[in-house]
Amino acid sequence: MDISPHHFSANYAAELDRNDKLKKFRDHFYIPQSGGKDSVYFLGNSLGLRPKSTRDEILKVLDSWANYGVEGFFMGNDPWLDYHKKVNPLLKQILGALETEIVTMNHLTVNLHLLMISFYQPTPTRYKILCEAKAFPSDQYALQSQVRLHGLNPDEVIIKVNAREGTEVISNNDILQAIEDHKDSLALVMIGGVNYYTGQVFDMEAICKAAKNSGAYVGFDLAHAAGNIELKLHDWEVDFACWCNYKYLNSGPGAIAGAFIHQMHLNRTDLKRLEGWWGNDIANRFKMEEGFTPSNSAESWQLSTTPMMALAAHFSSLKIFEDAGFGNLLEKSKMLSEYLFFVLDSINTVEKHFSILTPRAANERGCQVSLSVNKNARQIFDQLLPLGIFADWREPDVIRIAPVPLYNTFSEIFTFAQTLKKLLTL
């Protein structure tokens, strides 16, 4: 994108919007209103907006239920038993996964626990888990409780890679070095693909290679990555991953989540796993026989009946991703964040009001940019919502914003920068 100083203008932002080939997709979403007009919603990293089509997709399930009762699993236009076969082809590009490696079920933290049952089986010599310092609290609690489940002490087992003094960003080299340092005792590397606080994207490919070389499994929490950045879970040979669908994937509050298990593990009989009837091969799931027959796909990890209304909401959003083209969305996302960095730099010239925690390199971040505000951070943040701007607060002084390519605009970025400029100099 060609940006020069005079591009800090409403006109230039409007021109970028006019040239945006994805602009019609904004109309597929409900935009929260503020003072009778569209607000600036930069919280797609927290709860993605509601697609207009979600209601109809859920209604189809309700109608099927009304028309066929339990036979809705087998009858109607979209029998529920096969519904996931509509979902996986839409997810595979977003995740860089094979359809058989994906299962949509439960919630993120639940899935992390289920996957750690399979991929964290410590031995007297291999028992350590390596993760990023200040990982999302739910990940920390999951790791610690899994370690305790095995009778081990989290303080002795969990290795946290810290950011260096003076930065919040963790060096990828430090992660690789830590893997090397603990290679003989490492059982698992479990890292958030995109850090929730800084928006930093970790070098998942390199981490996978290093973990494999050391003989450890590697798993990622992709809450902030799925639908936000390019992923190649299959090619990178990620062992497992889990994510939520309510952020960038717009599938609603508390949406049904996802899990990935690499093909190389799907037919293994030596892997421990918690099992339930929905993971049993469909060919004999309803025969109610003794003995579990795995479905030889990630579905083997599914314990319970799929919540169909939740899956329909997920499908409605994935359809929009398909129509827009994930590659196009990634391209627009880069342009939005490039413009965001430009306008932020433009208002932060003489007196430095804030520092940007998020890495600047395009391959080290997605949509989210995190600002650490030097003075009156909380007061400034509190004035954003009354002015029609949805952003998010993280202690002690961080404002996170995430302009997403499906429904945000360059003009909104300009409005945000102008508003922030006023608030910073009050």
Ligand SMILES: Cc1ncc(COP(=O)(O)O)c(C=O)c1O
């Ligand atoms: C990085 C990360 N991990 C885990 C979670 C927890 O997700 P859930 O409540 O769906 O289990 C979140 C929620 O926002 C998150 O951002």
